[in-house]
Amino acid sequence: MRGTGGRLPLAGAALLLMAGCATSEEWTTWKENPAHFASGDHFKFSMKNAPGSSPRVSREDLEAARAQNWWGRPITVRQEELLER
Amino acid sequence: MSARLLTAALALSLMIVGSALAAPSEDRILPVDQYTSQKARTLAQKYAPALRALNAGIYHCLPWLDVPKQSIGFFRPKHLAQPQDYRYLSLRIYIEQETSPQFAALGLKERASAMFSRYVGAMLRRMTERAELVTEPLLDGFSVILGWVKPTSQPGERPVHETIAVFADRPTIADYIAGRASIRDLAGRAVVLGYDGETPLGRLKIQAWEDNFLKTFQIANYKPEPGVTCR
Numbered sequence: 001m002r003g004t005g006g007r008l009p010l011a012g013a014a015l016l017l018m019a020g021c022a023t024s025e026e027w028t029t030w031k032e033n034p035a036h037f038a039s040g041d042h043f044k045f046s047m048k049n050a051p052g053s054s055p056r057v058s059r060e061d062l063e064a065a066r067a068q069n070w071w072g073r074p075i076t077v078r079q080e081e082l083l084e085r
Numbered sequence: 086m087s088a089r090l091l092t093a094a095l096a097l098s099l100m101i102v103g104s105a106l107a108a109p110s111e112d113r114i115l116p117v118d119q120y121t122s123q124k125a126r127t128l129a130q131k132y133a134p135a136l137r138a139l140n141a142g143i144y145h146c147l148p149w150l151d152v153p154k155q156s157i158g159f160f161r162p163k164h165l166a167q168p169q170d171y172r173y174l175s176l177r178i179y180i181e182q183e184t185s186p187q188f189a190a191l192g193l194k195e196r197a198s199a200m201f202s203r204y205v206g207a208m209l210r211r212m213t214e215r216a217e218l219v220t221e222p223l224l225d226g227f228s229v230i231l232g233w234v235k236p237t238s239q240p241g242e243r244p245v246h247e248t249i250a251v252f253a254d255r256p257t258i259a260d261y262i263a264g265r266a267s268i269r270d271l272a273g274r275a276v277v278l279g280y281d282g283e284t285p286l287g288r289l290k291i292q293a294w295e296d297n298f299l300k301t302f303q304i305a306n307y308k309p310e311p312g313v314t315c316r
Contacts, residue, residue, distance in 0.1 A: 085119055
């Protein structure tokens with residue numbers, strides 16, 4: 001009667017919890033390697049520079065990339081909820 | 086002679102057009118006439134050049150950050166007691182970054198701590214470049230609002246942002262800027278409100294640490310406009 005039936009859901013729940021949280025190793029990685037997610041591929045855009053020239057990314061290139069990657073107005077807290085004029 | 090003048094005028098106009106194209110939009114700053122109190126209008130008029138410099142600095146030197154419209158100004162935090170007209174110099178930014186499994190694996194509070202550590206101190210230093218702001222008697226505090234895409238958002242779908250709104254009174258910021266308080270102390274003394282999309286999560290307890298990412302990171306091959314110096 002005291003088989004694993006009762007323990008399995010608990011183990012499953014524990015696994016789900018673990019999957020949803022960072023391990024201490026991941027947390028340490030984030031702290032010690034602060035550039036890990038913000039690579040030079042921050043923005044996906046094509047280089048328009050001529051072959052042989054040193055590539056140059058301008059502010060306008062980044063604006064264009066931002067517009068291309070725009071998925072629509074985000075769901076976020078409205079400023080009026082936080083601040084008054 | 087007239088041809089020379091024409092050439093010079095053309096060159097000058099091209100320079101003006103070029104610099105205009107590269108300039109940040111001033112609509113990121115709340116216009117003076119939009120404030121509801123004289124105290125705020127006084128601050129906005131007095132520190133207009135400082136707000137423009139803050140806007141321009143982020144635009145040119147931290148181009149992966151987006152400042153939404155009317156997100157820089159002397160606002161009144163809603164969570165503070167009314168009807169006192171507390172005025173905080175506030176900056177809201179949205180952080181664009183690539184998806185990262187490591188970042189996604191963190192819990193929301195840990196992501197909030199990571200973003201706080203990376204951006205709040207650096208933004209406060211930019212916001213207080215005009216040192217007079219730290220001792221300005223009309224100013225009650227500072228707030229930095231950070232947003233980023235929730236890791237579960239999918240490309241092609243309307244993104245959900247996670248947001249933290251950080252509020253600290255002026256003495257706290259003065260201590261931090263002067264080096265009398267660490268970023269950890271700042272996190273302990275500040276009010277940090279969290280949001281999952283539009284859903285308020287209440288006050289978050291932040292664990293902060295020193296993060297020098299902004300001092301070292303550059304977008305590959307990115308060159309600020311000529312004449313712009315980034316520190």
